[in-house]
Amino acid sequence: MSTEIKKIGVFTSGGDSPGMNAAIRSVVRTCAYMKIECVGIYRGYEGMIEGDFKPMDARSVNNIINKGGTILKSARSLEFRTPEGRAKAYENLKKESIDAFVVIGGDGSFTGAMIFNQEYNFPVIGIPGTIDNDIYGTTYTVGFDTALNTVVEVIDKIRDTASSHNRLFFVEVMGRDVGHIALNAGVGAGAEEILIPEENLGLDRLLESLKRSKQSGKSSSIVVVAEGDKTGKNVFELKEYVEEHIPIYDVRVSVLGHMQRGGSPSCFDRVLASRMGVKAVEALLEGKTSLMVGIQDNKLTLTPLIKAIKGHTKIDKELIRVSDIMST
């Protein structure tokens, strides 16, 4: 174990996700366990540039494992994208004697960390924190499981009202570029159809499927739509389109929005975040850098940040097939 690292900074960056607090807690407690200092950096790179730091001991993270959001706040920093901004950040870290940092965030946050590491040879490790599950090198990101549970719970409620009125609901969920939330929550909530960015289902197939389900006597239908689905129509346009072509349907729309990011993290996300926090600190103390902690086959892994940033996650084809079969 390298003895060079005596103080580690930790921060959350980009969009928040449930479980970020559990990850912060884990990094802070692991530092305490390893008898090294830990400093919380507020508002991501923004706070790093402004020197918004706070020493954190094991007790400073009491009672946060169950809380959504992030106690360290998150932000997007334009200034960190400039060499001048990063120079200020470096000066502040040095002034505070911070030797390395753990960044909890998405691919943008990892890009910033990687560039910073290249410019200043500063040790950095990433923990994937995003509800979208769109990071290469890990089967799960912190927050994804909670977001799925939130979406499924809401769709269950929508189904109650949909079936009472024989309605069709289009439910829009997050996912501009990837359909992991839509596909998993759609299968979990028993959706009729799932529209995702990775597959072009085509409007004809959607109409056919909805007609079939009406004929087969289904009392209600739920169609889950990822924000970036490939039909070329948003949920409101889809509603109009279906009403025009199958007038028998009474169609409603529900856009779930930011509620998907909030809430108390699921047990899965808490455990995942706790494991990843330990691994991140251990990796830094072993002299490793510019890597992201991930989980694959239930084993913690380390993937170069460059790969995590550049790689693409693949949609689960088997789950698409399951969804097709279930909507029979």
Ligand code: ATP
């Ligand atoms: P999510 O997309 O899940 O919300 P993210 O980490 O991808 O999370 P971004 O807004 O893309 O969120 O990035 C967070 C911050 O990382 C940016 O505000 C910026 O400060 C920093 N960052 C992103 N890209 C770069 C870059 N190319 N160079 C330097 N810093 C960057």
